[in-house]
Amino acid sequence: MRWLQRGSGVVLALLLVALVGWTVITAAQEEDRAAIEPATARKAATLVLARCAVCHTTDLIAQQRLPQDRWTVTVEKMVHWGAELSPEEAAVVIQYLTARNHPGAPDQLPSIEAELATMEPARAQSAASDGPLTGIAARGAALFAHNCQACHGEGAVGGAGPKLARNAVLKNEGAFWETVLHGRGPMPAWGAVLNRQEIADIHAWLTTR
Amino acid sequence: MVTVSRRGWFTTLLKGIGAGMVLGGGGSMRESAPQAEAAEATGPLTVRVTRPFDAETPVREFTSWLTSNERFFVRSHFGPPPAEAIQPEAWRLSVKGLVKESLSFTLKDLQQFEPVSLTAVLQCSGNGRAHHRPKVPGVQWERGAVGNAQWTGVRLRDVLQQAGVKPQGVHVQFQGADRPALATVPLFTRSIPLAKALHPDTLLAYEMNGRPLPLLHGAPLRVITPGWMAESCMKWLTEITVRVDETPGYYMQQAYRIPETAVRLSSGLPGSAMVPVEQMPVKSLIAAPAEGDTVRIGPVTIQGVAWAGEAPVVKVEVSCDDGKTWEQARLLGEGQPYAWRQWQFVWNARTPGPTAILCRATDAQGQEQPATSPWNPGGFLWNGWDRLTVTVEA
Numbered sequence: 001m002r003w004l005q006r007g008s009g010v011v012l013a014l015l016l017v018a019l020v021g022w023t024v025i026t027a028a029q030e031e032d033r034a035a036i037e038p039a040t041a042r043k044a045a046t047l048v049l050a051r052c053a054v055c056h057t058t059d060l061i062a063q064q065r066l067p068q069d070r071w072t073v074t075v076e077k078m079v080h081w082g083a084e085l086s087p088e089e090a091a092v093v094i095q096y097l098t099a100r101n102h103p104g105a106p107d108q109l110p111s112i113e114a115e116l117a118t119m120e121p122a123r124a125q126s127a128a129s130d131g132p133l134t135g136i137a138a139r140g141a142a143l144f145a146h147n148c149q150a151c152h153g154e155g156a157v158g159g160a161g162p163k164l165a166r167n168a169v170l171k172n173e174g175a176f177w178e179t180v181l182h183g184r185g186p187m188p189a190w191g192a193v194l195n196r197q198e199i200a201d202i203h204a205w206l207t208t209r
Numbered sequence: 210m211v212t213v214s215r216r217g218w219f220t221t222l223l224k225g226i227g228a229g230m231v232l233g234g235g236g237s238m239r240e241s242a243p244q245a246e247a248a249e250a251t252g253p254l255t256v257r258v259t260r261p262f263d264a265e266t267p268v269r270e271f272t273s274w275l276t277s278n279e280r281f282f283v284r285s286h287f288g289p290p291p292a293e294a295i296q297p298e299a300w301r302l303s304v305k306g307l308v309k310e311s312l313s314f315t316l317k318d319l320q321q322f323e324p325v326s327l328t329a330v331l332q333c334s335g336n337g338r339a340h341h342r343p344k345v346p347g348v349q350w351e352r353g354a355v356g357n358a359q360w361t362g363v364r365l366r367d368v369l370q371q372a373g374v375k376p377q378g379v380h381v382q383f384q385g386a387d388r389p390a391l392a393t394v395p396l397f398t399r400s401i402p403l404a405k406a407l408h409p410d411t412l413l414a415y416e417m418n419g420r421p422l423p424l425l426h427g428a429p430l431r432v433i434t435p436g437w438m439a440e441s442c443m444k445w446l447t448e449i450t451v452r453v454d455e456t457p458g459y460y461m462q463q464a465y466r467i468p469e470t471a472v473r474l475s476s477g478l479p480g481s482a483m484v485p486v487e488q489m490p491v492k493s494l495i496a497a498p499a500e501g502d503t504v505r506i507g508p509v510t511i512q513g514v515a516w517a518g519e520a521p522v523v524k525v526e527v528s529c530d531d532g533k534t535w536e537q538a539r540l541l542g543e544g545q546p547y548a549w550r551q552w553q554f555v556w557n558a559r560t561p562g563p564t565a566i567l568c569r570a571t572d573a574q575g576q577e578q579p580a581t582s583p584w585n586p587g588g589f590l591w592n593g594w595d596r597l598t599v600t601v602e603a
Contacts, residue, residue, distance in 0.1 A: 063348075074346055
């Protein structure tokens with residue numbers, strides 16, 4: 001009888017430990033889903049502006065409140081339709097949107113542009129301070145097609161964004177770097193997506209057009 | 210602890226940004242000229258998406274019988290086509306597929322058919338999507354993706370009869386001139402069954418409320434399928450193709466479909482057959498007073514509109530005690546097929562304080578507006594009781 005009591009006590013204690021452990025793990029998973037590193041958030045927000053806002057403004061995204069599985073389906077659908085996101089980039093965007101626009105998020109959230117503006121200064125690259133870079137035009141062609149073409153058109157002949165072939169900005173390197181790194185008007189900042197070598201490669205290719 | 214601090218960072222970030230901070234420009238692309246003009250010309254609308262331009266009508270506008278062209282809700286998948294594509298010199302309507310003779314019309318050619326005018330409600334299938342729980346992806350329309358306008362045009366039937374529909378042709382496909390930003394995005398192509406296409410009230414409309422169809426509403430020509438949801442009412446129409454089957458592709462085979470069970474106003478269980486959205490379910494809205502208004506104790510006039518797909522509305526009821534008791538509203542004017550019916554109810558407000566006002570309609574087939582609509586994955590056909598809160602002041 002006593003042994004039985006002690007035995008059931010042990011079972012009960014084990015159950016309790018298991019239950020507490022399970023709760024802690026589940027809570028941690030929830031936390032993980034809601035958590036995102038600032039650098040990752042900044043990269044994701046830049047990707048949203050650069051790759052999603054080609055077809056629709058970000059207000060459409062900001063009004064959604066979806067769990068991770070629905071965001072995954074949505075982003076996959078967009079990639080299937082031509083959104084220029086690599087699997088790694090898509091994963092970052094899904095993580096960001098799940099953390100920001102989940103079903104429990106407040107009704108009013110700042111726009112993605114406003115949110116990005118507060119993140120921008122943290123890691124902005126300087127334009128000219130790190131010495132000259134030699135751009136390689138052959139690499140620039142593919143980088144342009146992947147990142148710039150949706151707005152600036154195939155062959156840089158213009159589209160939603162201005163024509164860049166033979167554009168005067170190519171001769172003004174300061175203005176060119178300033179625009180690409182920090183954005184200008186409706187064009188987002190590319191500093192979080194492209195490194196300096198890649199920007200130099202795009203510049204080199206553009207001067208051949 | 211690390212995750213806690215990370216979440217803390219995120220919360221701080223959200224608080225720090227605050228509601229007052231608005232970034233100039235908002236959108237991240239240069240708006241095309243027609244869309245920018247449209248945005249300026251449609252100040253009174255509630256914009257849901259800046260590009261492609263999607264905006265709904267504030268419900269206070271529904272105190273008038275017709276919804277003006279400037280304040281009519283706007284919805285498209287890709288925005289209007291370039292102006293060149295719809296210039297009278299360039300624009301043609303082609304009729305092809307399973308017809309005895311393929312035809313091409315200018316707008317003037319089409320206007321040789323007998324003109325027909327009718328007043329009909331046009332409503333986005335996603336109107337009210339924001340009310341569905343769990344939340345559904347898509348434009349979060351609230352109450353105003355609907356309007357009532359007079360449409361003038363010619364019968365689709367007359368045009369199809371001139372081309373001669375072959376016996377195998379049982380679906381009629383529509384294509385507009387609008388195009389997505391990327392060629393990899395599927396075109397917005399839809400079809401309706403031949404019976405609806407041959408219905409004498411199905412129109413190819415070139416006028417809206419007595420004026421040439423505006424660009425945002427499908428200039429120069431759009432389809433009007435009275436009683437059916439707006440995705441059948443193709444804007445910027447350029448091609449009609451008679452087919453043996455329903456149109457393939459995303460916008461017909463995947464989007465704009467609902468579980469068959471939801472059509473019958475039951476559960477909308479996943480796994481049930483998905484059928485195209487067609488008829489509008491019975492629905493009513495309160496146009497005045499407005500949400501949050503303060504009203505004086507004593508008689509308060511409540512007014513609104515009610516409509517149903519292909520059956521007339523026969524009854525509108527109003528509750529001024531959050532649904533505990535209902536009283537019948539007075540239907541105004543004469544009922545017209547496809548148009549909405551205005552209604553009015555004089556409420557004797559006696560108790561100071563906040564109260565919920567609700568309305569619900571019933572159609573001639575006995576369909577009654579439900580408290581909440583069956584959930585469905587696309588968030589379509591919301592027709593739950595309309596509801597707002599006012600405060601009675603002594």
